[in-house]
Amino acid sequence: MGADQSDDGALPRDATVADQIVARLAEWGVHRYYGYPGDGINGMTSALQRAAGRAEFIQVRHEETAGFAAGAHVKYGGGPLGCVVVTSGPGAIHALNGLYDAKLDHQPVVALLGHTALPAEGGGYYQEVDLLALYKDVASAFLVQLDDPSQTRHLVDRACRTALARRTVTALVLPADLQDEPAVPHPPHAHGYYHTSAAPSSPPAAPAAADVRRAADVLRGGERVAMLVGQGALGAEDEVRRIADRLGAGVATALLGFAAVDHRQPWVTGAIGLLGTRPSWQLMRECDRLLIVGSQMPYSEFYPAEGQARAVQIDLDGSRMGLRYPTEVNLTGDAGATLRALLDELGPGPAPTAWRATIADATGKWRAAQRDLAGQPADPVNPQSLFAALDDALPDDAMLAVDCGTATAWYARHLRVRPGMLASLSGTLLSMGGGMPYALAAKFAHPDRPVIALLGDGAMQMNGVNELITVAKYWREWADPRFAVLVLNNRELSFVSWEQRSGEGTPMFPDSQDLPDVAYHRWAEVLGLRGELVDAPEQVSGLWRRVLDADRPTVVNAVVDPAELMLPPHFTAEQARKTAAAVLRGDSDRAGIIRRGVPAALAAYRPRRRGR
16 A cells, blocks of 8 residues: 555545544554543444444443553553544543553553534533643643544544654544544645655664664673663563673563563562562662663662662653663663664673672562561451462463552562563553553453453442443453452552551541442342452462353452551651551551561561571
8 A cells, every 4th residue: 555545545435534534543553442422422433333343442431441441452462552432521531541541651542532513612512621721731742623524634644643653642622513524535635735644654773883882881891780671671571581691680670561571580570669679679779780671660769879870771762761860871762672782782791690699589588578478367368368379370371450559569579470471550640440441451452361450449449340340241252251350358548548657657547548348249240240259368279260260250359458568678767657656646457557567577678598
Protein backbone atom coordinates (compact mmCIF):
# COMPACT_ATOMS: atom_id res chain seq x y z
CA MET A 1 0.00 0.00 0.00
CA GLY A 2 1.43 3.38 -0.97
CA ALA A 3 1.81 6.30 1.40
CA ASP A 4 -1.31 8.00 0.07
CA GLN A 5 -3.36 4.86 -0.46
CA SER A 6 -5.86 3.68 2.09
CA ASP A 7 -8.41 1.06 2.97
CA ASP A 8 -10.69 4.07 3.27
CA GLY A 9 -11.07 3.77 -0.49
CA ALA A 10 -12.94 0.50 0.06
CA LEU A 11 -15.57 2.18 2.20
CA PRO A 12 -19.12 1.75 0.90
CA ARG A 13 -20.72 4.77 -0.73
CA ASP A 14 -23.03 5.32 2.23
CA ALA A 15 -20.18 5.21 4.77
CA THR A 16 -20.27 7.75 7.56
CA VAL A 17 -17.51 9.72 9.23
CA ALA A 18 -17.67 7.19 12.08
CA ASP A 19 -17.18 4.32 9.58
CA GLN A 20 -14.14 6.13 8.23
CA ILE A 21 -12.70 6.63 11.71
CA VAL A 22 -13.01 2.89 12.43
CA ALA A 23 -11.43 1.96 9.07
CA ARG A 24 -8.58 4.43 9.44
CA LEU A 25 -7.83 3.38 13.01
CA ALA A 26 -7.65 -0.22 11.77
CA GLU A 27 -4.78 0.82 9.52
CA TRP A 28 -2.95 1.97 12.65
CA GLY A 29 -3.55 -1.38 14.35
CA VAL A 30 -6.61 -0.49 16.42
CA HIS A 31 -9.11 -3.34 16.46
CA ARG A 32 -10.30 -3.26 20.08
CA TYR A 33 -12.21 -0.41 21.71
CA TYR A 34 -12.94 -0.10 25.42
CA GLY A 35 -15.92 2.00 26.43
CA TYR A 36 -19.52 2.46 27.41
CA PRO A 37 -22.26 3.63 25.05
CA GLY A 38 -24.32 6.81 25.12
CA ASP A 39 -26.13 9.04 22.67
CA GLY A 40 -23.14 11.35 22.26
CA ILE A 41 -21.21 8.48 20.68
CA ASN A 42 -24.03 6.61 18.93
CA GLY A 43 -22.50 7.18 15.51
CA MET A 44 -19.30 5.45 16.60
CA THR A 45 -21.02 2.47 18.24
CA SER A 46 -23.16 2.03 15.12
CA ALA A 47 -20.00 2.02 13.00
CA LEU A 48 -18.42 -0.57 15.28
CA GLN A 49 -21.54 -2.70 14.91
CA ARG A 50 -21.18 -2.51 11.14
CA ALA A 51 -17.49 -3.44 11.48
CA ALA A 52 -18.20 -6.62 13.44
CA GLY A 53 -15.43 -9.13 12.85
CA ARG A 54 -12.93 -6.38 12.08
CA ALA A 55 -13.38 -4.34 15.25
CA GLU A 56 -14.33 -5.35 18.77
CA PHE A 57 -16.15 -3.20 21.33
CA ILE A 58 -15.56 -4.22 24.96
CA GLN A 59 -18.34 -2.94 27.18
CA VAL A 60 -17.00 -2.28 30.67
CA ARG A 61 -19.03 -1.11 33.65
CA HIS A 62 -17.47 2.36 33.97
CA GLU A 63 -15.55 4.66 31.65
CA GLU A 64 -12.65 4.85 34.13
CA THR A 65 -12.10 1.15 33.47
CA ALA A 66 -12.05 1.88 29.74
CA GLY A 67 -9.21 4.36 30.26
CA PHE A 68 -7.22 1.95 32.42
CA ALA A 69 -7.80 -0.96 30.05
CA ALA A 70 -6.77 1.00 26.94
CA GLY A 71 -3.34 1.74 28.43
CA ALA A 72 -3.02 -1.79 29.78
CA HIS A 73 -3.93 -3.13 26.32
CA VAL A 74 -0.57 -1.78 25.12
CA LYS A 75 1.31 -2.85 28.25
CA TYR A 76 0.22 -6.47 27.83
CA GLY A 77 1.00 -6.57 24.12
CA GLY A 78 -2.56 -6.38 22.82
CA GLY A 79 -1.58 -3.93 20.09
CA PRO A 80 0.47 -0.81 19.36
CA LEU A 81 -2.32 1.60 20.35
CA GLY A 82 -5.02 1.58 22.97
CA CYS A 83 -8.40 3.13 22.22
CA VAL A 84 -11.21 4.48 24.37
CA VAL A 85 -14.63 5.43 23.02
CA VAL A 86 -16.88 7.26 25.49
CA THR A 87 -19.92 9.48 25.34
CA SER A 88 -20.18 13.20 25.92
CA GLY A 89 -20.11 14.98 29.26
CA PRO A 90 -20.11 12.42 32.11
CA GLY A 91 -18.60 9.66 29.98
CA ALA A 92 -15.61 11.77 29.01
CA ILE A 93 -15.22 12.97 32.60
CA HIS A 94 -15.27 9.42 33.96
CA ALA A 95 -12.53 8.28 31.59
CA LEU A 96 -9.97 10.83 32.78
CA ASN A 97 -8.38 8.88 35.63
CA GLY A 98 -7.64 5.83 33.50
CA LEU A 99 -6.28 8.05 30.72
CA TYR A 100 -3.99 9.83 33.15
CA ASP A 101 -2.62 6.43 34.09
CA ALA A 102 -1.72 5.84 30.43
CA LYS A 103 -0.21 9.32 30.08
CA LEU A 104 1.97 9.04 33.18
CA ASP A 105 3.16 5.54 32.24
CA HIS A 106 3.85 6.65 28.64
CA GLN A 107 1.39 4.35 26.88
CA PRO A 108 0.03 5.40 23.44
CA VAL A 109 -3.75 5.73 23.65
CA VAL A 110 -6.29 7.51 21.43
CA ALA A 111 -9.46 8.72 23.15
CA LEU A 112 -12.61 9.23 21.07
CA LEU A 113 -14.94 11.56 22.93
CA GLY A 114 -18.55 12.10 21.98
CA HIS A 115 -19.77 15.69 22.15
CA THR A 116 -22.78 17.97 21.71
CA ALA A 117 -23.98 18.35 18.12
CA LEU A 118 -22.42 21.35 16.36
CA PRO A 119 -25.58 23.49 16.05
CA ALA A 120 -26.26 23.15 19.79
CA GLU A 121 -22.73 23.93 21.02
CA GLY A 122 -22.58 26.93 23.27
CA GLY A 123 -26.27 26.74 24.09
CA GLY A 124 -26.07 24.92 27.41
CA TYR A 125 -27.27 21.64 25.90
CA TYR A 126 -27.63 18.48 27.99
CA GLN A 127 -24.21 17.01 28.92
CA GLU A 128 -22.41 19.88 27.20
CA VAL A 129 -18.93 20.13 28.72
CA ASP A 130 -15.95 22.04 27.34
CA LEU A 131 -13.96 18.93 26.44
CA LEU A 132 -11.15 20.91 24.83
CA ALA A 133 -10.56 22.62 28.16
CA LEU A 134 -11.14 19.47 30.20
CA TYR A 135 -8.67 17.36 28.18
CA LYS A 136 -6.00 20.01 27.56
CA ASP A 137 -3.62 18.41 30.09
CA VAL A 138 -4.13 14.68 29.67
CA ALA A 139 -4.17 14.98 25.84
CA SER A 140 -1.86 17.98 25.54
CA ALA A 141 0.20 16.33 22.79
CA PHE A 142 -2.76 16.36 20.38
CA LEU A 143 -6.34 17.39 21.11
CA VAL A 144 -8.67 18.52 18.33
CA GLN A 145 -12.40 18.68 17.65
CA LEU A 146 -13.62 17.31 14.34
CA ASP A 147 -15.70 20.05 12.71
CA ASP A 148 -15.82 18.93 9.07
CA PRO A 149 -15.87 15.45 7.49
CA SER A 150 -12.88 16.29 5.29
CA GLN A 151 -10.74 16.55 8.45
CA THR A 152 -11.34 12.94 9.45
CA ARG A 153 -8.39 11.35 7.70
CA HIS A 154 -5.68 13.75 8.80
CA LEU A 155 -6.97 14.12 12.36
CA VAL A 156 -7.05 10.35 12.90
CA ASP A 157 -3.59 10.02 11.38
CA ARG A 158 -2.12 12.79 13.53
CA ALA A 159 -3.75 11.46 16.69
CA CYS A 160 -2.30 7.99 16.10
CA ARG A 161 1.13 9.11 14.95
CA THR A 162 1.51 11.53 17.85
CA ALA A 163 0.38 8.98 20.42
CA LEU A 164 2.92 6.46 19.09
CA ALA A 165 5.80 8.90 18.62
CA ARG A 166 5.43 10.56 22.02
CA ARG A 167 4.02 7.51 23.82
CA THR A 168 1.15 9.46 25.29
CA VAL A 169 -2.59 10.08 25.18
CA THR A 170 -4.23 11.97 22.31
CA ALA A 171 -7.91 12.78 21.92
CA LEU A 172 -10.46 13.56 19.23
CA VAL A 173 -13.68 15.35 20.15
CA LEU A 174 -16.49 14.06 17.91
CA PRO A 175 -19.71 16.10 17.76
CA ALA A 176 -22.67 13.74 17.61
CA ASP A 177 -24.02 15.01 14.27
CA LEU A 178 -20.62 14.89 12.52
CA GLN A 179 -20.28 11.17 13.27
CA ASP A 180 -23.21 10.42 10.95
CA GLU A 181 -22.19 12.76 8.14
CA PRO A 182 -21.07 11.16 4.84
CA ALA A 183 -17.43 10.11 4.90
CA VAL A 184 -14.80 11.97 2.85
CA PRO A 185 -12.06 9.36 2.46
CA HIS A 186 -10.18 11.44 -0.14
CA PRO A 187 -10.19 15.20 0.57
CA PRO A 188 -10.06 17.53 -2.47
CA HIS A 189 -6.69 18.28 -3.98
CA ALA A 190 -7.04 21.95 -3.12
CA HIS A 191 -5.77 24.68 -0.84
CA GLY A 192 -6.55 24.11 2.84
CA TYR A 193 -6.91 20.31 2.68
CA TYR A 194 -4.44 17.65 3.81
CA HIS A 195 -3.56 14.24 2.41
CA THR A 196 -1.91 12.24 5.19
CA SER A 197 -0.39 8.79 5.52
CA ALA A 198 -1.12 5.90 7.83
CA ALA A 199 2.33 4.39 7.18
CA PRO A 200 4.11 3.86 10.53
CA SER A 201 7.27 5.76 11.36
CA SER A 202 10.56 3.90 11.58
CA PRO A 203 11.38 2.52 15.03
CA PRO A 204 14.11 4.15 17.13
CA ALA A 205 17.61 2.75 16.76
CA ALA A 206 20.90 2.92 18.66
CA PRO A 207 22.64 6.24 19.41
CA ALA A 208 25.74 7.45 17.58
CA ALA A 209 28.82 5.24 17.91
CA ALA A 210 30.85 8.00 19.60
CA ASP A 211 28.26 8.33 22.36
CA VAL A 212 28.14 4.57 22.88
CA ARG A 213 31.95 4.58 23.15
CA ARG A 214 31.81 7.24 25.86
CA ALA A 215 29.26 5.22 27.78
CA ALA A 216 31.41 2.10 27.54
CA ASP A 217 34.42 4.03 28.86
CA VAL A 218 32.41 5.11 31.91
CA LEU A 219 31.13 1.62 32.68
CA ARG A 220 34.26 -0.35 31.85
CA GLY A 221 36.18 0.76 34.92
CA GLY A 222 33.51 -0.15 37.46
CA GLU A 223 34.21 -2.64 40.21
CA ARG A 224 30.70 -2.46 41.69
CA VAL A 225 28.20 -1.89 38.89
CA ALA A 226 24.47 -1.45 39.57
CA MET A 227 21.72 -1.49 36.98
CA LEU A 228 18.25 -0.01 37.39
CA VAL A 229 15.82 -1.49 34.88
CA GLY A 230 12.35 -0.12 34.08
CA GLN A 231 9.60 -0.67 31.56
CA GLY A 232 11.77 0.69 28.75
CA ALA A 233 13.77 -2.56 28.97
CA LEU A 234 10.74 -4.78 28.29
CA GLY A 235 11.44 -6.68 25.10
CA ALA A 236 15.20 -6.47 25.70
CA GLU A 237 15.40 -9.21 28.33
CA ASP A 238 18.29 -11.04 26.66
CA GLU A 239 20.33 -7.83 26.23
CA VAL A 240 19.78 -6.86 29.87
CA ARG A 241 21.02 -10.27 31.03
CA ARG A 242 24.05 -10.21 28.74
CA ILE A 243 25.22 -6.75 29.75
CA ALA A 244 24.64 -7.50 33.43
CA ASP A 245 26.84 -10.58 33.04
CA ARG A 246 29.49 -8.61 31.14
CA LEU A 247 29.64 -5.90 33.83
CA GLY A 248 29.18 -8.26 36.76
CA ALA A 249 26.27 -6.05 37.75
CA GLY A 250 23.47 -6.41 40.20
CA VAL A 251 20.07 -5.47 38.80
CA ALA A 252 17.30 -3.65 40.65
CA THR A 253 13.94 -3.23 38.98
CA ALA A 254 11.27 -0.56 38.95
CA LEU A 255 7.85 -2.18 39.33
CA LEU A 256 6.92 -1.49 35.70
CA GLY A 257 10.07 -3.31 34.56
CA PHE A 258 9.58 -6.45 36.65
CA ALA A 259 9.21 -8.78 33.65
CA ALA A 260 12.46 -7.57 32.03
CA VAL A 261 14.62 -9.84 34.22
CA ASP A 262 14.45 -13.27 35.81
CA HIS A 263 13.88 -12.67 39.51
CA ARG A 264 15.09 -16.18 40.33
CA GLN A 265 18.65 -15.09 39.51
CA PRO A 266 20.83 -14.31 42.57
CA TRP A 267 22.11 -11.06 41.01
CA VAL A 268 18.57 -9.68 40.59
CA THR A 269 17.89 -7.78 43.80
CA GLY A 270 14.25 -7.07 42.94
CA ALA A 271 12.13 -4.00 43.45
CA ILE A 272 13.53 -0.61 44.39
CA GLY A 273 11.96 2.23 46.33
CA LEU A 274 9.59 2.39 49.29
CA LEU A 275 8.18 -1.05 48.49
CA GLY A 276 11.51 -2.44 47.39
CA THR A 277 14.02 -4.84 48.87
CA ARG A 278 16.91 -4.29 51.20
CA PRO A 279 19.40 -5.75 48.66
CA SER A 280 18.29 -3.12 46.12
CA TRP A 281 18.87 -0.42 48.74
CA GLN A 282 22.35 -1.84 49.47
CA LEU A 283 23.11 -2.15 45.75
CA MET A 284 22.60 1.57 45.26
CA ARG A 285 24.38 2.54 48.49
CA GLU A 286 27.57 0.65 47.55
CA CYS A 287 27.89 0.82 43.75
CA ASP A 288 30.54 2.83 41.91
CA ARG A 289 28.82 2.70 38.50
CA LEU A 290 25.14 2.97 37.61
CA LEU A 291 23.43 2.03 34.34
CA ILE A 292 19.78 3.13 34.13
CA VAL A 293 17.79 1.39 31.39
CA GLY A 294 14.30 2.68 30.60
CA SER A 295 13.40 3.83 34.10
CA GLN A 296 12.25 7.08 35.68
CA MET A 297 11.91 5.74 39.26
CA PRO A 298 11.28 9.01 41.14
CA TYR A 299 12.49 8.36 44.71
CA SER A 300 15.82 10.17 44.72
CA GLU A 301 16.81 8.82 48.15
CA PHE A 302 17.02 5.32 46.66
CA TYR A 303 19.68 6.28 44.11
CA PRO A 304 23.39 6.47 45.00
CA ALA A 305 24.49 9.63 46.79
CA GLU A 306 25.52 12.34 44.33
CA GLY A 307 29.17 11.91 43.42
CA GLN A 308 29.29 8.29 44.58
CA ALA A 309 28.81 6.61 41.20
CA ARG A 310 29.48 7.47 37.57
CA ALA A 311 26.28 6.93 35.63
CA VAL A 312 24.92 6.20 32.14
CA GLN A 313 21.26 6.34 31.14
CA ILE A 314 19.36 4.79 28.22
CA ASP A 315 15.88 6.05 27.32
CA LEU A 316 13.69 6.57 24.27
CA ASP A 317 13.01 10.16 25.31
CA GLY A 318 16.01 12.45 25.58
CA SER A 319 14.02 14.98 27.59
CA ARG A 320 13.81 12.53 30.51
CA MET A 321 17.55 11.98 30.85
CA GLY A 322 19.47 12.96 33.96
CA LEU A 323 16.34 13.91 35.91
CA ARG A 324 16.87 11.45 38.78
CA TYR A 325 20.66 11.21 39.01
CA PRO A 326 23.48 13.32 37.48
CA THR A 327 24.41 11.04 34.58
CA GLU A 328 27.60 11.54 32.53
CA VAL A 329 26.40 9.95 29.28
CA ASN A 330 22.80 9.86 28.06
CA LEU A 331 21.98 7.47 25.22
CA THR A 332 18.71 8.20 23.43
CA GLY A 333 17.44 5.10 21.68
CA ASP A 334 15.70 1.76 21.87
CA ALA A 335 16.93 -0.27 24.86
CA GLY A 336 17.63 -3.46 22.91
CA ALA A 337 19.52 -1.81 20.05
CA THR A 338 21.46 0.46 22.42
CA LEU A 339 22.46 -2.36 24.76
CA ARG A 340 23.64 -4.47 21.81
CA ALA A 341 25.79 -1.58 20.60
CA LEU A 342 27.12 -1.09 24.11
CA LEU A 343 27.97 -4.79 24.39
CA ASP A 344 29.90 -4.64 21.12
CA GLU A 345 31.82 -1.60 22.34
CA LEU A 346 32.64 -3.13 25.71
CA GLY A 347 33.93 -6.31 24.11
CA PRO A 348 34.86 -9.40 26.11
CA GLY A 349 36.32 -8.93 29.54
CA PRO A 350 36.36 -10.36 33.06
CA ALA A 351 33.44 -9.40 35.29
CA PRO A 352 34.05 -8.42 38.93
CA THR A 353 33.05 -11.69 40.64
CA ALA A 354 33.48 -10.50 44.23
CA TRP A 355 30.72 -7.90 43.76
CA ARG A 356 28.37 -10.50 42.29
CA ALA A 357 29.03 -12.77 45.30
CA THR A 358 28.20 -9.91 47.68
CA ILE A 359 24.96 -9.23 45.83
CA ALA A 360 23.99 -12.90 45.77
CA ASP A 361 24.63 -13.27 49.50
CA ALA A 362 22.52 -10.22 50.40
CA THR A 363 19.74 -11.27 48.03
CA GLY A 364 19.65 -14.82 49.35
CA LYS A 365 19.41 -13.64 52.94
CA TRP A 366 16.65 -11.19 52.11
CA ARG A 367 14.57 -13.77 50.25
CA ALA A 368 14.96 -16.26 53.09
CA ALA A 369 13.87 -13.59 55.58
CA GLN A 370 10.78 -12.85 53.50
CA ARG A 371 9.92 -16.54 53.48
CA ASP A 372 10.26 -16.51 57.28
CA LEU A 373 7.84 -13.59 57.47
CA ALA A 374 5.35 -15.31 55.17
CA GLY A 375 5.42 -18.38 57.41
CA GLN A 376 4.74 -16.60 60.67
CA PRO A 377 1.28 -16.80 62.28
CA ALA A 378 -1.12 -13.89 61.96
CA ASP A 379 -4.73 -13.11 62.82
CA PRO A 380 -6.38 -14.77 60.97
CA VAL A 381 -4.26 -15.20 57.80
CA ASN A 382 -0.82 -13.80 57.00
CA PRO A 383 -1.25 -11.99 53.63
CA GLN A 384 2.35 -12.70 52.73
CA SER A 385 1.72 -16.44 52.89
CA LEU A 386 -0.72 -16.12 49.97
CA PHE A 387 1.94 -14.49 47.80
CA ALA A 388 4.67 -16.93 48.81
CA ALA A 389 2.36 -19.80 47.88
CA LEU A 390 1.49 -18.11 44.59
CA ASP A 391 5.19 -17.73 43.78
CA ASP A 392 5.57 -21.50 44.01
CA ALA A 393 2.54 -22.05 41.76
CA LEU A 394 2.98 -19.42 39.01
CA PRO A 395 2.62 -20.86 35.50
CA ASP A 396 5.34 -19.86 33.05
CA ASP A 397 2.81 -17.96 30.93
CA ALA A 398 1.08 -16.20 33.82
CA MET A 399 -0.14 -12.63 33.48
CA LEU A 400 -0.23 -10.56 36.65
CA ALA A 401 -2.30 -7.43 37.25
CA VAL A 402 -1.53 -5.62 40.50
CA ASP A 403 -3.53 -2.94 42.27
CA CYS A 404 -2.19 -0.12 44.43
CA GLY A 405 -1.89 -0.84 48.16
CA THR A 406 -0.55 -3.59 50.38
CA ALA A 407 -0.95 -6.03 47.48
CA THR A 408 1.76 -4.06 45.68
CA ALA A 409 4.17 -4.52 48.58
CA TRP A 410 3.70 -8.28 48.83
CA TYR A 411 3.87 -8.64 45.04
CA ALA A 412 7.16 -6.72 44.96
CA ARG A 413 8.71 -8.82 47.70
CA HIS A 414 7.47 -12.34 47.03
CA LEU A 415 6.77 -12.95 43.34
CA ARG A 416 9.77 -13.99 41.26
CA VAL A 417 8.52 -12.80 37.90
CA ARG A 418 10.51 -14.07 34.95
CA PRO A 419 10.72 -13.46 31.19
CA GLY A 420 7.75 -14.99 29.42
CA MET A 421 5.37 -13.69 32.04
CA LEU A 422 3.51 -10.40 31.74
CA ALA A 423 3.02 -8.15 34.74
CA SER A 424 1.98 -4.55 35.23
CA LEU A 425 0.21 -1.99 37.39
CA SER A 426 -0.49 1.72 37.64
CA GLY A 427 3.18 2.55 38.03
CA THR A 428 3.31 6.34 38.15
CA LEU A 429 -0.23 7.52 38.89
CA LEU A 430 -0.39 4.81 41.59
CA SER A 431 -4.15 4.78 41.29
CA MET A 432 -6.33 2.39 43.22
CA GLY A 433 -8.81 0.61 41.01
CA GLY A 434 -6.46 -0.30 38.17
CA GLY A 435 -6.00 -3.99 38.95
CA MET A 436 -9.26 -5.35 37.53
CA PRO A 437 -9.17 -3.21 34.36
CA TYR A 438 -5.56 -4.31 33.81
CA ALA A 439 -6.55 -7.96 34.25
CA LEU A 440 -9.38 -7.56 31.75
CA ALA A 441 -7.08 -5.95 29.18
CA ALA A 442 -4.50 -8.70 29.67
CA LYS A 443 -7.13 -11.39 29.15
CA PHE A 444 -8.56 -9.79 26.02
CA ALA A 445 -5.02 -9.40 24.66
CA HIS A 446 -4.19 -13.06 25.38
CA PRO A 447 -7.38 -15.08 25.96
CA ASP A 448 -5.35 -18.31 25.92
CA ARG A 449 -3.25 -17.40 29.00
CA PRO A 450 -4.11 -17.36 32.72
CA VAL A 451 -4.39 -14.00 34.48
CA ILE A 452 -4.14 -13.30 38.20
CA ALA A 453 -5.39 -10.01 39.64
CA LEU A 454 -3.97 -9.02 43.04
CA LEU A 455 -6.21 -6.53 44.86
CA GLY A 456 -6.85 -5.07 48.26
CA ASP A 457 -10.42 -4.83 49.51
CA GLY A 458 -10.41 -1.06 48.96
CA ALA A 459 -9.66 -1.50 45.28
CA MET A 460 -12.15 -4.35 45.02
CA GLN A 461 -14.89 -2.16 46.48
CA MET A 462 -13.86 0.80 44.33
CA ASN A 463 -14.57 -0.88 40.99
CA GLY A 464 -13.61 -4.55 41.25
CA VAL A 465 -17.05 -5.75 42.30
CA ASN A 466 -18.55 -4.00 39.27
CA GLU A 467 -15.97 -5.17 36.76
CA LEU A 468 -16.46 -8.72 37.97
CA ILE A 469 -19.74 -8.39 36.07
CA THR A 470 -17.64 -7.73 32.96
CA VAL A 471 -15.71 -10.93 33.65
CA ALA A 472 -19.01 -12.81 33.97
CA LYS A 473 -20.21 -11.29 30.68
CA TYR A 474 -17.20 -12.37 28.62
CA TRP A 475 -15.39 -15.32 30.22
CA ARG A 476 -17.02 -18.03 28.13
CA GLU A 477 -15.44 -16.45 25.03
CA TRP A 478 -11.90 -16.96 26.33
CA ALA A 479 -9.86 -19.98 25.20
CA ASP A 480 -8.44 -20.30 28.73
CA PRO A 481 -11.10 -19.58 31.37
CA ARG A 482 -8.62 -19.00 34.21
CA PHE A 483 -9.10 -15.52 35.64
CA ALA A 484 -8.12 -15.43 39.31
CA VAL A 485 -8.86 -12.50 41.61
CA LEU A 486 -7.18 -12.43 45.01
CA VAL A 487 -8.83 -9.97 47.40
CA LEU A 488 -6.88 -9.12 50.57
CA ASN A 489 -9.82 -8.58 52.88
CA ASN A 490 -8.52 -6.83 56.01
CA ARG A 491 -11.55 -4.54 56.38
CA GLU A 492 -9.25 -1.54 56.26
CA LEU A 493 -7.36 0.79 53.91
CA SER A 494 -4.22 -0.54 55.57
CA PHE A 495 -1.66 1.04 53.23
CA VAL A 496 -3.12 4.46 54.06
CA SER A 497 -3.03 3.54 57.75
CA TRP A 498 0.67 2.73 57.56
CA GLU A 499 1.41 5.93 55.66
CA GLN A 500 -0.48 7.88 58.32
CA ARG A 501 1.43 6.22 61.14
CA SER A 502 4.93 6.54 59.69
CA GLY A 503 4.42 9.91 57.96
CA GLU A 504 2.13 11.77 60.35
CA GLY A 505 2.70 9.99 63.64
CA THR A 506 -1.06 9.63 64.10
CA PRO A 507 -2.99 6.44 64.75
CA MET A 508 -5.25 4.72 62.28
CA PHE A 509 -8.43 6.82 61.77
CA PRO A 510 -11.35 4.36 61.67
CA ASP A 511 -13.83 6.86 60.20
CA SER A 512 -11.48 7.29 57.24
CA GLN A 513 -9.95 3.84 56.83
CA ASP A 514 -12.40 1.18 58.06
CA LEU A 515 -14.11 -0.76 55.25
CA PRO A 516 -17.23 -2.93 55.23
CA ASP A 517 -16.62 -6.66 55.34
CA VAL A 518 -17.95 -8.00 52.03
CA ALA A 519 -18.38 -11.65 51.06
CA TYR A 520 -16.55 -11.26 47.74
CA HIS A 521 -16.55 -15.02 47.12
CA ARG A 522 -20.34 -15.10 47.42
CA TRP A 523 -20.68 -12.28 44.89
CA ALA A 524 -18.60 -14.34 42.47
CA GLU A 525 -20.92 -17.29 42.96
CA VAL A 526 -23.99 -15.10 42.33
CA LEU A 527 -22.42 -14.20 38.97
CA GLY A 528 -21.86 -17.86 38.07
CA LEU A 529 -18.14 -17.81 38.89
CA ARG A 530 -16.18 -19.71 41.55
CA GLY A 531 -15.60 -18.33 45.02
CA GLU A 532 -13.10 -19.38 47.70
CA LEU A 533 -13.09 -18.16 51.30
CA VAL A 534 -9.70 -18.29 53.02
CA ASP A 535 -10.03 -17.36 56.68
CA ALA A 536 -7.62 -19.84 58.28
CA PRO A 537 -3.88 -20.43 57.65
CA GLU A 538 -4.31 -24.10 56.75
CA GLN A 539 -6.55 -23.14 53.83
CA VAL A 540 -3.62 -21.53 51.99
CA SER A 541 -2.09 -24.91 51.21
CA GLY A 542 -3.33 -26.12 47.84
CA LEU A 543 -5.27 -22.88 47.21
CA TRP A 544 -3.50 -21.88 44.00
CA ARG A 545 -3.63 -25.41 42.59
CA ARG A 546 -7.41 -25.32 42.99
CA VAL A 547 -7.68 -21.83 41.52
CA LEU A 548 -5.43 -22.55 38.55
CA ASP A 549 -7.19 -25.85 37.81
CA ALA A 550 -10.64 -24.24 37.83
CA ASP A 551 -12.90 -24.32 34.81
CA ARG A 552 -14.02 -20.71 35.28
CA PRO A 553 -12.88 -17.45 36.88
CA THR A 554 -12.35 -17.57 40.66
CA VAL A 555 -12.47 -14.93 43.37
CA VAL A 556 -10.46 -15.65 46.53
CA ASN A 557 -11.78 -13.79 49.55
CA ALA A 558 -8.73 -13.90 51.83
CA VAL A 559 -9.42 -12.59 55.33
CA VAL A 560 -6.01 -11.27 56.31
CA ASP A 561 -4.35 -9.50 59.23
CA PRO A 562 -4.54 -5.68 58.91
CA ALA A 563 -1.60 -5.31 61.28
CA GLU A 564 0.89 -6.99 58.94
CA LEU A 565 3.88 -4.65 59.05
CA MET A 566 5.29 -3.18 55.83
CA LEU A 567 8.84 -2.13 56.63
CA PRO A 568 10.58 -0.17 53.84
CA PRO A 569 14.09 -1.34 52.93
CA HIS A 570 15.46 1.67 54.80
CA PHE A 571 13.28 2.40 57.82
CA THR A 572 14.48 5.75 59.13
CA ALA A 573 14.64 6.71 62.80
CA GLU A 574 12.04 9.41 62.13
CA GLN A 575 9.63 6.90 60.58
CA ALA A 576 10.17 4.56 63.54
CA ARG A 577 9.55 7.39 66.01
CA LYS A 578 6.32 8.45 64.32
CA THR A 579 5.05 4.89 64.04
CA ALA A 580 5.74 4.29 67.73
CA ALA A 581 3.98 7.55 68.59
CA ALA A 582 0.92 6.48 66.61
CA VAL A 583 0.78 3.15 68.47
CA LEU A 584 1.19 4.84 71.85
CA ARG A 585 -1.66 7.22 71.02
CA GLY A 586 -4.11 4.34 70.99
CA ASP A 587 -4.04 2.94 67.46
CA SER A 588 -6.94 0.53 67.01
CA ASP A 589 -4.51 -2.05 65.57
CA ARG A 590 -2.07 -1.56 68.46
CA ALA A 591 -2.03 -5.14 69.74
CA GLY A 592 -1.58 -6.59 66.27
CA ILE A 593 1.18 -4.13 65.38
CA ILE A 594 3.16 -5.07 68.48
CA ARG A 595 2.52 -8.77 67.87
CA ARG A 596 3.50 -8.63 64.19
CA GLY A 597 5.99 -5.76 64.24
CA VAL A 598 8.68 -7.22 66.47
CA PRO A 599 9.17 -10.48 64.53
CA ALA A 600 8.90 -8.59 61.23
CA ALA A 601 11.68 -6.22 62.20
CA LEU A 602 13.87 -9.05 63.43
CA ALA A 603 13.33 -11.19 60.32
CA ALA A 604 13.93 -8.32 57.93
CA TYR A 605 17.03 -6.82 59.49
CA ARG A 606 18.88 -9.37 61.61
CA PRO A 607 22.06 -10.96 60.16
CA ARG A 608 21.43 -14.51 59.01
CA ARG A 609 23.84 -17.37 59.49
CA ARG A 610 25.24 -18.89 56.32
CA GLY A 611 23.64 -22.15 55.29
CA ARG A 612 20.42 -21.46 57.12
